[in-house]
Amino acid sequence: MSIPIRQSVRVGGYILGQKLRRREKFPLLVELEPLFACNLKCAGCGKIQHPADVLKRRMPVEQAVAAIEESGAPMVSIAGGEPLMHPQIADIVRELVARRKYVYLCTNALLIPKKIDQFRPSRYFAWTVHIDGLRERHDASVCKEGVFDEAVAAVRECLRRGFRVTSNTTFFSTDTPRTVVEVLDYLNDDLGVDQMMISPAYAYEKAPDQDHFPGVREIRELFRQAFAGGGRRRWRFNHSPLFLDFLEGKIDFPCTAWAIPSYSLFGWQRPCYLMADGYARTYRELVEQTDWETYGRGRDPRCANCMAHCGYEPTAVFATFTSLKESLRALRNQ
Numbered sequence: 001m002s003i004p005i006r007q008s009v010r011v012g013g014y015i016l017g018q019k020l021r022r023r024e025k026f027p028l029l030v031e032l033e034p035l036f037a038c039n040l041k042c043a044g045c046g047k048i049q050h051p052a053d054v055l056k057r058r059m060p061v062e063q064a065v066a067a068i069e070e071s072g073a074p075m076v077s078i079a080g081g082e083p084l085m086h087p088q089i090a091d092i093v094r095e096l097v098a099r100r101k102y103v104y105l106c107t108n109a110l111l112i113p114k115k116i117d118q119f120r121p122s123r124y125f126a127w128t129v130h131i132d133g134l135r136e137r138h139d140a141s142v143c144k145e146g147v148f149d150e151a152v153a154a155v156r157e158c159l160r161r162g163f164r165v166t167s168n169t170t171f172f173s174t175d176t177p178r179t180v181v182e183v184l185d186y187l188n189d190d191l192g193v194d195q196m197m198i199s200p201a202y203a204y205e206k207a208p209d210q211d212h213f214p215g216v217r218e219i220r221e222l223f224r225q226a227f228a229g230g231g232r233r234r235w236r237f238n239h240s241p242l243f244l245d246f247l248e249g250k251i252d253f254p255c256t257a258w259a260i261p262s263y264s265l266f267g268w269q270r271p272c273y274l275m276a277d278g279y280a281r282t283y284r285e286l287v288e289q290t291d292w293e294t295y296g297r298g299r300d301p302r303c304a305n306c307m308a309h310c311g312y313e314p315t316a317v318f319a320t321f322t323s324l325k326e327s328l329r330a331l332r333n334q
Contacts, residue, residue: 006123007102014074015321025258025287027073028314031273033264034059034092038082040108042142047081055081057265061088065095067263071283075102077128079273084111090118097124104128104166108142109154116157126164128197129155133169133183141172155191166238168197173214177225184226188235195238200247202274202308215305216297220249239309242316247307255296255303258287259314271295273310275302 011028018026037055038048048055068076076096083089084107096103106128119125129151132141138148158165167187171180187193200219214222227248237244245251257272267279268286272295280286296311297303303311 004123010102011074011317012321015318025292027071027261027283028259028317029075029077030068030071030073031260031262031310032064032068032076032078032092033080033262034064034078034083034086034089036081036265037085038080038108039085039110040082040142040144040147043140054265058086058088059265061091061095064092064263065099067268067283068096068101069099071261071263073101075104077104077106079106082108082111084115090115093119093125097122100124102126106130106168108147109151110147112154112158116161119163121162121164123164126166126194127155127158128166128168129193131155131167131169131183131187132171133175133179134186137175137179137183141170152191155193159192165193166195166197167191167193168199170199170201171214171219171222172201173218175222177222177228180222180226181229181231184231184235193236195236197238197309198247199309200307202306213305216307219247219305219307223247224249239313240316240320242320243309243313246312246316253312253315253319255306255311256315256318257295257311258290258292259318260310261286262310274306274308 015028033047035055035058036047036050038045041048078089078092080086083105086092089105093103093105101124103125105125107130109127109129112127131148131151132138135148138151139145155165155167169183169187184196184198187196200222201213223244227244232244242251242253246253260273261283262269262273263283264279267281268283269275269279270277270286270290271292275295280289294300295303297306
């Protein structure tokens, strides 16, 4: 399964509208980082390596909303850091939902029990809980025991209260087809999240663990074997079928990082959420003054092993909505 029908129609209409206006580059989803601080120190993340004064900063609600309004994107993924550490995070979500933006709040779930009463279920809002494997694997990934159990309990409570819940799982070179299947089966069948997102790990330059980031060939073989058992058609993915084809190596796409831009305390990040080659003051400046042709696999060595959704999911979505051939391919692979 892919994204919900109502949301799919809304996004499809948005893409068509941009094409009719002859806009070559436009945002599909904005990665909003209203803070960099986090309550965990995950081995594969470099986001908390900022200086102490930066980690103390929190983006004002007005600034966050203005950035999303300026971009015009129909979807927002609020990340960080840990967004629930932001004292006004519920206000940011409320303002974006009021503007009918589809909001995904990415969290490790540890603070959900303390913050959940500040939120209300909505078709425009979903908790996105990071779960990077079953108990032992997840706790090792976040470098703290007991986090898996707390996250699972938080997910169950969110579902009980009627919230949409999406999981987000990152796979490293330590994963096998079996561990991929096990965690997806658990999330889909036992925990019962509404939808799941998956992504190969990207080699953050400042991540504490630099030894377990997979390469492209390794990624393709991992997902090819994991999907071979037929689970792909049963699992409730929050991905376009063509992106899953991309992960398996059945199709290749160019990177379109401009379609999932990142806005943080520093501004619009060049070229994407995963790399920082400077910042722009506006989304228009980001698009017009970034040399996009220099990024992507085969162009920038830092992109050599990247198959992350922030660069390639939008390309797959655009192909689905603008190419009859790829639309039919996507339907066959639903």
